[in-house]
Amino acid sequence: MQYQTRFGSLDKFEKGTIELINDNAKHYVFSNVFDVANRSKPYEKVVVGKNLQYVIEALRAEGDSAWFAASHDEFAVAMEGEIEVHYIKLDDAQKIAPASKEGSVRIQGAPSGKKMGVIKLKRGHQALLPAGAAYQFRAKKRGVLLLQTILGENSVEKWGEICHQ
Numbered sequence: 001m002q003y004q005t006r007f008g009s010l011d012k013f014e015k016g017t018i019e020l021i022n023d024n025a026k027h028y029v030f031s032n033v034f035d036v037a038n039r040s041k042p043y044e045k046v047v048v049g050k051n052l053q054y055v056i057e058a059l060r061a062e063g064d065s066a067w068f069a070a071s072h073d074e075f076a077v078a079m080e081g082e083i084e085v086h087y088i089k090l091d092d093a094q095k096i097a098p099a100s101k102e103g104s105v106r107i108q109g110a111p112s113g114k115k116m117g118v119i120k121l122k123r124g125h126q127a128l129l130p131a132g133a134a135y136q137f138r139a140k141k142r143g144v145l146l147l148q149t150i151l152g153e154n155s156v157e158k159w160g161e162i163c164h165q
Helices: 033-038
Strands: 045-051 054-064 067-070 074-080 083-090 104-107 113-121 126-129 133-150
Touching: 033 045, 033 054, 033 074, 033 133, 045 133, 074 083, 104 133, 113 126, 113 133, 126 133
Parallel strands: none
Antiparallel strands: 045 054, 054 133, 067 104, 067 133, 074 126, 074 133, 083 113, 083 133
């Protein structure tokens, strides 16, 4: 039997299913990141996977995001589009994202600090979003990002709307 890999996108995706061998579908929930991103506001951080406090968030990249920072490392993976990640080493990282706070923190306006550089992401590329640095996503066209982080004040959980029954 031959299999063909098909990549989804915001314009073309299929709602899939899981193939259960010896279990009950009620034990699982799953969502399609492209479907979630399609229905989300730009850079809304919608939780699509969760393991204790760790989450995977789906973001629709479109235009420039706000600036964010976290007290811990995060990772971004481009699922579609070309997305730039701009970095600033924060002058006052402990004040903006203290160690006691989990998840990302939205920064009002432009953060103060030294510019660190830019990473250009395309499908499948991953970028580290290091603790102590602010980051901003910029996308000229719509795209999709997955963010590995910790559940925080910017995480949006809407399981009833996004999960397949």
